[in-house]
Amino acid sequence: MAAPRTTVWKLDPHTKAKHDLLKHYLGGWFPVLSSYNGRIVFLDGFAGPGRYESGEPGSPLIALETLLSHSHFSKMKCEFLFFFCEAKKDRFESLTEQIAGFKEAHQPWPDNVKIQLIHSEFSETATSLIEYLRTQKKRLAPTFAFVDPFGFSGLPMRLLADLLSFASCELFVNYMVDHVNRFATAGNVDHHLDDLFGTSEYKNVGVTAGQSRQQFLHDLYERQLSEVCKFRFVQSFAMINKTGHIAYYLFHGTRDVKGVELMKDAMWKVDPGGGFQFSDRLAGQDVLFTEEAVDTEPLRQALLERYKGRRVSIAVLEQFTLINTPYRKTHLRKPVLTPLEREGIIQVERPGRSGFPAGTWVTFP
Ligand SMILES: C[S@@+](CC[C@H](N)C(=O)[O-])C[C@H]1O[C@@H](n2cnc3c(N)ncnc32)[C@H](O)[C@@H]1O
Numbered sequence: 090m091a092a093p094r095t096t097v098w099k100l101d102p103h104t105k106a107k108h109d110l111l112k113h114y115l116g117g118w119f120p121v122l123s124s125y126n127g128r129i130v131f132l133d134g135f136a137g138p139g140r141y142e143s144g145e146p147g148s149p150l151i152a153l154e155t156l157l158s159h160s161h162f163s164k165m166k167c168e169f170l171f172f173f174c175e176a177k178k179d180r181f182e183s184l185t186e187q188i189a190g191f192k193e194a195h196q197p198w199p200d201n202v203k204i205q206l207i208h209s210e211f212s213e214t215a216t217s218l219i220e221y222l223r224t225q226k227k228r229l230a231p232t233f234a235f236v237d238p239f240g241f242s243g244l245p246m247r248l249l250a251d252l253l254s255f256a257s258c259e260l261f262v263n264y265m266v267d268h269v270n271r272f273a274t275a276g277n278v279d280h281h282l283d284d285l286f287g288t289s290e291y292k293n294v295g296v297t298a299g300q301s302r303q304q305f306l307h308d309l310y311e312r313q314l315s316e317v318c319k320f321r322f323v324q325s326f327a328m329i330n331k332t333g334h335i336a337y338y339l340f341h342g343t344r345d346v347k348g349v350e351l352m353k354d355a356m357w358k359v360d361p362g363g364g365f366q367f368s369d370r371l372a373g374q375d376v377l378f379t380e381e382a383v384d385t386e387p388l389r390q391a392l393l394e395r396y397k398g399r400r401v402s403i404a405v406l407e408q409f410t411l412i413n414t415p416y417r418k419t420h421l422r423k424p425v426l427t428p429l430e431r432e433g434i435i436q437v438e439r440p441g442r443s444g445f446p447a448g449t450w451v452t453f454p
Pocket residue numbers: 134135136137138139146147148149174175176177180209210211212237238239242243
């Protein structure tokens with residue numbers, strides 16, 4: 090979307106879907122991370138004014154509410170540190186007011202939840218945080234960084250890499266591919282694009298035959314997140330609007346399989362509503378994230394292709410489904426393996442009499 094000039098603006102359906110994703114993901118991330126860390130951080134780099142035009146909560150309030158209303162909150166003993174960074178003065182003031190109101194409504198405020206409001210550009214905040222950690226010879230606590238700009242300036246790849254270098258840090262970034270596409274070969278904002286990608290290879294957009302400009306820009310950003318930021322797992326989801334056009338991509342970078350699992354679950358849970366859909370691609374086919382009548386044919390084909398003539402354990406098939414396809418673990422057994430066995434296509438050796446429990450081996454034709 091184009092950046093509004095007003096302090097607050099209308100909540101549109103894809104922003105609502107993005108918020109639902111954030112809520113679902115944090116609902117799983119908070120308890121997992123807090124169970125084996127003394128402190129965890131949620132960093133909202135482009136925090137916004139706190140609420141939308143009709144009073145709907147923005148990302149900072151959503152993150153706080155998700156934690157405080159969590160059914161396991163009283164059992165989470167670690168310290169939660171929330172950094173909310175907003176550059177624009179009027180929006181920062183609005184955010185400050187909204188957070189104060191939220192705290193007032195949640196008295197007595199829990200001692201282990203700390204909020205830091207920062208009126209500055211994300212890149213300045215990140216640079217001083219890195220500097221501070223360097224001088225203190227400390228590393229960032231496990232951090233979930235939500236980076237949600239209007240355009241593509243102010244989120245340099247190398248800065249994200251420095252900030253999120255510690256193993257348990259994750260990134261959830263809104264990548265405005267449409268804007269990038271428009272400016273990639275214009276030549277007038279190359280310094281921003283160089284920063285965004287950490288390379289100038291975006292200038293080759295349109296050169297590769299048989300690949301759309303959007304796909305090229307998607308793949309380049311994905312590659313940079315894994316190579317520069319060293320995220321072992323990078324998932325992306327296209328947010329498709331009512332006209333079937335990609336509004337933007339959400340990229341999630343993590344180094345933990347559990348993170349992949351949680352994000353997949355969040356994606357499949359969110360009701361796309363309002364005509365918006367999420368999609369990912371497998372074997373050149375779009376996989377849409379709508380729970381009703383999930384089409385698992387691309388998963389079936391991918392498994393048959395990948396494990397042709399091999400005998401593999403159920404654990405390997407689960408891992409492949411989770412990491413190499415857009416599907417969740419729950420899409421593997423009943424929707425795909427059961428029919429494959431019934432049709433006599435796969436041979437199954439199982440420890441019990443039915444199902445695909447741990448210890449099961451599957452032979453593919
Ligand atoms: C898309 S909005 C964020 C919405 C918010 N994350 C939410 O979901 O409710 C982007 C916000 O970033 C702010 N902003 C723009 N450039 C910035 C920068 N360089 N650093 C920090 N904030 C910035 C804008 O004023 C705007 O409020």
